[in-house]
Amino acid sequence: MTPQDSAGRGLFITFEGIDGSGKSTQARLLAEALRGLGRDVVLTREPGGSPGAEEIRALVLEGDPDRWSAETEILLFTAARRDHLERTIAPALDRGQVVICDRFADSTRMYQGLSRGDLRGLVDQLHDLMIARDPDLTVLIDMDPDTGLGRALSRNGHEERFEEFGPDLQRKMRAGFLALAREFPARFRVVDGNRAIELVAAEVREIVLDALT
Structure with missing residues (x-):
């Protein structure tokens, strides 16, 4: 079956990884x-992807790194994700489209559920209650933490809240994402991001085309 032949079946693909891993480029x-x-x-x-979720994105990604408590961030990210799911993701999947999302719930499991306290259980409870949708396929772009942080900080953008937590967070997040890949092996595929962009992209395409057949 070719990708065109399977056009009636939607597929939800997410990209995850530490900051600067290249996941946005690969998506x-x-x-x-x-x-x-x-x-x-x-x-x-994410956060974003719908008008309401983009407004919440500005609240959580700009400003002082300690602006919100971890609990407040979890609520904000869940609210943004719910709006994104209702207005963008679910309708597209119902139409048989392929949805490619740069970050989803796994990022919240890491950045709020792990890095800022032992709140993974709360993240999962809210996810089950308000989202109840996991990706069909998650591509984890694995990257050396120091390299990733250097790339992230070189962007000089306005959305650097989590990069500003420093290299210790990057290392913790990398270990956490790899642990998630072991926890959910049916949907995770780990790709080595420490290579040329074209080589990474070729492997990602092969993985996704296999999922579409």
Whole structure:
């Protein structure tokens, strides 16, 4: 079965990884590749992806790193994700489109549930109650933490709250994401991001095309 043949079946793909891992680039390259094969693709991101969720994105990613407590961040991210799911993700999947999302619930499990306290249980409870949807496939771009942090800080953007937590957070997050991949082996695929962009993209395409068959 070719990608075109399976066009009636939606597929929800997420990209995860530490800051600076290249996941956003790989998500974009995958979207371009699938569109070139005739697939109808929605490329989106979290937090964000819908008008209401984008407003919440500005609240959580800009300003002082200690602006919100971990509990408040979990509530904000869950609210944004619910709006994103209702207005963007679920309708696209119902139409048979491929949804490619730069971050989803696994990032909240890491950044709020692990890095800022032992709140993973709370994240999962809210996810089960308000989201109740996991990706069909999660591509984890694994990256050396120091390299990733250097890349993230070099962007000089306005959304650097979590990069500002420093290299210790990056190392903790990498270990946490790899642990998630072991916890959910059915949907996670780990890709070595410490290579040329083109090599990473080729492996990602192979993984996704296999999932579409």
